Amino acid sequence: MTKSKTTDWQLFKISEELARKTNCMQAAIFGAIFMMFGLSLDFVVYQEHLGSLFVNRVVTSILMLLFAGLCLFVTKNSVARVAVHMVAMLPIVSISYMIFDIDGAQSPYWAGLNLVIVGATLLLRWNTFDSILNVILCIACYGFAIRIHDSGDAFYDLGKKALVPGYFIFVTGTIASTATYFYTNHRFREFCLAKQVSDTNKELTATNHKLAENNSELEAANTKLKEQATLLVQSEKLSSLGRMSAGIVHEVNNPLNYSKIAIHSLRSFESSLDESEREDFMEVISDAEEGVVRVIGIITDLRAFTRGDTMHMESVQLASIAENARKLVSATLVDTDLDINIDPAHEIEGNERQLCQLLVNFIQNATRAIDVKERESGPYRGEISLRTESHDGGVSIIMRDNGCGISAEDIDRIFEPFFTKNDVGEGMGLGLSICHRILDQHNARVSVDSVVGEFTEFNIFFQH
Numbered sequence: 001m002t003k004s005k006t007t008d009w010q011l012f013k014i015s016e017e018l019a020r021k022t023n024c025m026q027a028a029i030f031g032a033i034f035m036m037f038g039l040s041l042d043f044v045v046y047q048e049h050l051g052s053l054f055v056n057r058v059v060t061s062i063l064m065l066l067f068a069g070l071c072l073f074v075t076k077n078s079v080a081r082v083a084v085h086m087v088a089m090l091p092i093v094s095i096s097y098m099i100f101d102i103d104g105a106q107s108p109y110w111a112g113l114n115l116v117i118v119g120a121t122l123l124l125r126w127n128t129f130d131s132i133l134n135v136i137l138c139i140a141c142y143g144f145a146i147r148i149h150d151s152g153d154a155f156y157d158l159g160k161k162a163l164v165p166g167y168f169i170f171v172t173g174t175i176a177s178t179a180t181y182f183y184t185n186h187r188f189r190e191f192c193l194a195k196q197v198s199d200t201n202k203e204l205t206a207t208n209h210k211l212a213e214n215n216s217e218l219e220a221a222n223t224k225l226k227e228q229a230t231l232l233v234q235s236e237k238l239s240s241l242g243r244m245s246a247g248i249v250h251e252v253n254n255p256l257n258y259s260k261i262a263i264h265s266l267r268s269f270e271s272s273l274d275e276s277e278r279e280d281f282m283e284v285i286s287d288a289e290e291g292v293v294r295v296i297g298i299i300t301d302l303r304a305f306t307r308g309d310t311m312h313m314e315s316v317q318l319a320s321i322a323e324n325a326r327k328l329v330s331a332t333l334v335d336t337d338l339d340i341n342i343d344p345a346h347e348i349e350g351n352e353r354q355l356c357q358l359l360v361n362f363i364q365n366a367t368r369a370i371d372v373k374e375r376e377s378g379p380y381r382g383e384i385s386l387r388t389e390s391h392d393g394g395v396s397i398i399m400r401d402n403g404c405g406i407s408a409e410d411i412d413r414i415f416e417p418f419f420t421k422n423d424v425g426e427g428m429g430l431g432l433s434i435c436h437r438i439l440d441q442h443n444a445r446v447s448v449d450s451v452v453g454e455f456t457e458f459n460i461f462f463q464h
Contacts, residue, residue: 012191020084020125021071027123028068028087032061035091038112049102056101060094081130088120088134096141104149105161113138114172121176121183131180135173142169256296263289316352318397319344322386325359332367336382346388346395348462354438359386361435362399362458369403369456376404394463405452 095112370382450456
């Protein structure tokens with residue numbers, strides 16, 4: 001027998017022993033019931049012995065029910081095995097006593113012994129050894145009963161009387177023992193098959209789990225590859241944009257400076273014009289100046305977005321940076337309340353110029369959001385607040401406005417270069433992307449919370 005088969009056989013024996021207690025209890029109850037059913041046979045055949053037969057059956061049934069109850073408390077396999085044999089021996093001894101009490105070898109109750117042998121084979125978890133032992137005990141009890149009853153007969157005469165009953169008891173026992181051998185092997189094969197199915201199911205479950213993990217890893221890798229491909233494309237676009245914008249800045253700055261000088265010079269002619277022409281002349285000059293300023297702003301954004309120079313990092317006060325930003329945007333806050341509540345003690349390591357640009361860009365975006373809400377819902381008083389919070393690992397700047405808000409589908413895109421919801425001519429969509437680059441350079445994290453039509457809040461965390 002191979003090692004694997006030996007292990008299976010040991011597991012099978014453990015399984016059989018676990019089932020033995022339950023089967024023993026059921027067999028004891030079944031035997032007690034049929035022992036009492038035998039009273040009907042006693043009433044028909046041996047009415048004159050009905051009293052002693054009744055007592056014998058009742059006592060046997062009670063003892064079998066007691067064994068059924070004791071099976072609930074059996075924990076050791078050796079005790080369970082003895083209990084199984086006792087459940088079979090009780091009816092064997094009871095029937096043998098009936099044979100001794102009534103007619104000896106001539107008693108028809110020997111057929112009951114056959115029933116016990118067959119019933120024990122069907123109901124109890126016999127192995128071949130247990131079955132043979134049960135048959136031997138059964139034949140021994142029968143022989144002892146008829147010998148005591150017919151003690152005056154010679155062995156030859158007694159043998160002739162007991163030949164037929166003894167023959168059938170022996171044949172029944174042989175058949176039962178043989179059947180037990182094949183039945184045990186059949187149960188063992190079923191056990192091995194069930195174990196194999198269970199092991200296969202476990203392997204399939206583990207394989208499916210592994211496949212699911214692999215699929216998740218592949219999906220994550222595929223997503224990462226797509227993101228990296230997108231970043232490569234974006235990087236190439238930005239690289240091309242950087243080269244292009246460098247040329248644009250160089251070529252456009254000089255004409256813009258000439259234009260600013262020309263516009264300034266034209267303003268000097270204001271006093272020499274007639275009163276009727278002066279207003280139209282100054283309006284044209286103002287429009288031209290506004291256009292030049294707008295172009296300069298666009299060029300500045302492009303240069304700030306594509307510039308890759310290193311930064312000088314130092315300890316800076318957030319309150320001072322916020323105040324500088326307020327001064328720079330004060331002209332755009334005529335109808336908007338800016339509330340700054342920043343602890344002067346809050347300092348971080350950063351670049352003062354870039355952090356100031358960061359706050360300016362956020363404030364300008366907030367004022368645009370307030371203007372959009374005012375256009376949609378009528379006159380409206382805008383509110384922008386700047387405050388800081390101290391944490392164990394750093395400081396947070398929280399910026400909140402009561403403007404038009406940002407939709408859920410746009411929140412993930414607001415830091416993308418050139419993404420804008422503004423009308424044509426109102427910006428290139430570089431403001432927040434420049435802010436995001438500044439935050440990356442300062443190793444800062446930003447989260448956005450917004451409700452359309454109510455508010456937008458940016459929470460920027462700077463680590464110490």
